[in-house]
Amino acid sequence: xxxxxxxxxxxxALGADADGAVTLTELDEAGRLLGPPFTVSRDDFPQAVxxxxxxxxxxxxxxxxxxxxxxxxAEVEVERCVDLxxxxxxxRNAAATAESELARAAPSSWDAPSAWAEQxxxxxxxxxxxxxxxxxxxxxxxxxxxxLQRAAVAGSADPNRLSLLLAAESAGSLVAIEMQFAGLPWxxxxxxxxxxxLLGERPPLGQRPARMHELLLxxxxxxxxxxxxxxxxxxxxxxxxxxxxxxxxxxxxxxxRHEHPAIEPLLTYKxxxxxxxANGWNWIDTWVDGGRFRPVYVPGGVVTGRxxxxxxxxxxxPHQVRGAVIADPGWTFVVAxxxxxxxxxxxxxxxxxxxxxxxxxxxxxxxxxxxxxVDTRAHAKVGMLGAMYGGTTGESxxxxxxxxxxxxxxxxxxxxxxxxxxSGAVVSTHLGRTSPRPSGEWxxxxxxxxxxxxxxxxxxxxxxxxxxxxxxxxNFVVQGTxxxxxxxxxxxxxxxxxxxxxxxPLRERPHLVFFLHDEIVVHxxxxxxxxxxxxxxxxxxxxxxxxxxxxxxxFPVSVAIVDSYDKAKG
DNA sequence: ACGAATTGCGCC
DNA sequence: AGGGCGCAATTCGT
Numbered sequence: 065x066x067x068x069x070x071x072x073x074x075x076x077a078l079g080a081d082a083d084g085a086v087t088l089t090e091l092d093e094a095g096r097l098l099g100p101p102f103t104v105s106r107d108d109f110p111q112a113v114x115x116x117x118x119x120x121x122x123x124x125x126x127x128x129x130x131x132x133x134x135x136x137x138a139e140v141e142v143e144r145c146v147d148l149x150x151x152x153x154x155x156r157n158a159a160a161t162a163e164s165e166l167a168r169a170a171p172s173s174w175d176a177p178s179a180w181a182e183q184x185x186x187x188x189x190x191x192x193x194x195x196x197x198x199x200x201x202x203x204x205x206x207x208x209x210x211x212l213q214r215a216a217v218a219g220s221a222d223p224n225r226l227s228l229l230l231a232a233e234s235a236g237s238l239v240a241i242e243m244q245f246a247g248l249p250w251x252x253x254x255x256x257x258x259x260x261x262l263l264g265e266r267p268p269l270g271q272r273p274a275r276m277h278e279l280l281l282x283x284x285x286x287x288x289x290x291x292x293x294x295x296x297x298x299x300x301x302x303x304x305x306x307x308x309x310x311x312x313x314x315x316x317x318x319x320x321r322h323e324h325p326a327i328e329p330l331l332t333y334k335x336x337x338x339x340x341x342a343n344g345w346n347w348i349d350t351w352v353d354g355g356r357f358r359p360v361y362v363p364g365g366v367v368t369g370r371x372x373x374x375x376x377x378x379x380x381x382p383h384q385v386r387g388a389v390i391a392d393p394g395w396t397f398v399v400a401x402x403x404x405x406x407x408x409x410x411x412x413x414x415x416x417x418x419x420x421x422x423x424x425x426x427x428x429x430x431x432x433x434x435x436x437x438v439d440t441r442a443h444a445k446v447g448m449l450g451a452m453y454g455g456t457t458g459e460s461x462x463x464x465x466x467x468x469x470x471x472x473x474x475x476x477x478x479x480x481x482x483x484x485x486x487s488g489a490v491v492s493t494h495l496g497r498t499s500p501r502p503s504g505e506w507x508x509x510x511x512x513x514x515x516x517x518x519x520x521x522x523x524x525x526x527x528x529x530x531x532x533x534x535x536x537x538x539n540f541v542v543q544g545t546x547x548x549x550x551x552x553x554x555x556x557x558x559x560x561x562x563x564x565x566x567x568x569p570l571r572e573r574p575h576l577v578f579f580l581h582d583e584i585v586v587h588x589x590x591x592x593x594x595x596x597x598x599x600x601x602x603x604x605x606x607x608x609x610x611x612x613x614x615x616x617x618x619f620p621v622s623v624a625i626v627d628s629y630d631k632a633k634g
Numbered sequence: 635a636c637g638a639a640t641t642g643c644g645c646c
Numbered sequence: 647a648g649g650g651c652g653c654a655a656t657t658c659g660t
């Protein structure tokens with residue numbers, strides 16, 4: 065029998081056995097049973113959830129993707145939940161819970177990836193969750209797991225932060241399913257127009273669009289090579305070298321360094337080729353259905369805590385096609401992005417007061433210029449990005465000493481994260497998500513390089529690997545904490561949006577339709593757009609306070625009300 | 635011939 | 647010697 069569970073006052077919950085019956089167990093916050101489990105049929109399950117929702121339970125279940133789509137199909141929304149699998153992953157790896165029973169136990173089905181993720185095809189997603197048994201999960205008792213998780217959090221040095229992280233992660237799992245359910249409004253005919261403007265008419269299978277064909281002829285003429293093939297990197301390098309262009313690869317950066325009549329058409333060709341293959345007509349055929357693009361979001365899909373997406377390249381939608389994202393008649397979009405999120409996160413984490421002042425009531429990079437640390441906004445930006453990514457070369461590297469002088473706390477913070485990574489240690493985000501340990505291979509390499517008589521080659525390799533891991537941990541703390549801020553922002557906004565349309569189903573009131581790391585899109589009736597914009601800002605302020613308390617760091621968002629996505633300055 | 639790895643590039 | 651991804655096409659390796 066599968067048991068999903070709900071906890072908290074008034075809560076109840078569920079699980080499905082082979083016949084699809086669902087068992088609900090009422091729990092308190094520690095996971096203690098408040099009464100005997102009871103069973104409802106699969107058909108009655110959504111209604112049972114509706115009854116319980118009146119008391120705002122927190123549903124505790126193994127996997128939001130398993131349960132929530134069925135509920136949304138039945139127009140049942142859940143206010144909050146615990147996604148045990150996502151939370152387990154966090155607690156299993158967190159330094160703060162390393163001594164817990166949960167973390168010391170042998171790996172179990174809770175450590176496996178979601179068994180419900182792969183069935184994300186649009187035709188099956190929303191009806192099979194309850195019916196399909198899963199062998200591993202048959203053994204996995206969510207009540208017991210919930211208790212282990214609560215105990216692990218309670219036993220950690222800072223239970224509040226971890227609790228917050230688990231709540232945010234779980235809220236994100238609800239948003240992910242809701243956004244897939246609602247879909248991103250997508251106008252396929254507008255998308256086609258955009259493609260025709262850039263590429264020419266859709267060509268027959270296997271042929272190049274007209275514009276690309278013209279460019280191909282230009283390239284061949286310029287290279288004096290009638291067989292030059294820009295689609296093949298290997299052949300293209302040979303063609304370029306024959307024409308006297310000294311390249312070792314065909315990537316854009318390297319090509320752009322050379323002056324030659326073939327370069328410009330080649331770069332244009334590659335740009336269009338990318339558009340055609342990644343977001344061309346085939347993409348429309350595959351991913352747009354009924355005026356909606358429904359990517360499968362994968363909360364926690366990135367080690368840092370960022371989301372990933374499965375199918376359609378949802379998190380890489382090029383600006384070229386964003387004009388096809390058009391609001392329904394009578395509706396509009398509220399598009400918001402957090403301004404300079406990562407450096408502001410670093411400011412709050414490191415307590416750098418000078419940087420906090422630089423970012424107060426203005427663009428942070430402008431503020432850095434105004435402080436006299438660097439001379440242009442572009443320098444400020446590239447310098448800060450370099451500091452957070454571990455860049456050492458070029459402009460970025462040159463800016464670092466100035467930034468370190470002006471903002472010692474912030475720079476020291478990321479340098480320390482890098483140093484820890486290089487030494488093989490783990491680092492953690494503000495709320496306690498911990499970086500993975502370096503691989504056995506990495507550790508061995510470091511070990512071997514330290515041996516007496518290790519070759520110079522080996523020592524160099526070890527150093528390269530060490531630096532590389534340091535760049536990863538350096539970035540992990542910032543990117544991961546930014547992801548936490550974004551989750552808090554989105555969770556708060558989700559709650560606030562629900563209040564703008566009480567009693568209305570998700571798709572008939574303002575709802576989130578897109579999320580991109582530090583940017584959100586809300587689809588809303590036109591009349592509520594201003595109210596939504598206000599909630600977006602309030603939720604952003606709240607997210608900063610929730611994570612960091614009363615620190616003097618602002619998290620401003622730029623908000624645009626637009627009827628198509630390309631009109632938001634991105 | 636086929637799956638794995640690489641290349642290149644889109645997003646943040 | 648720049649962090650994290652996903653995806654399509656090409657190229658490599660067996």
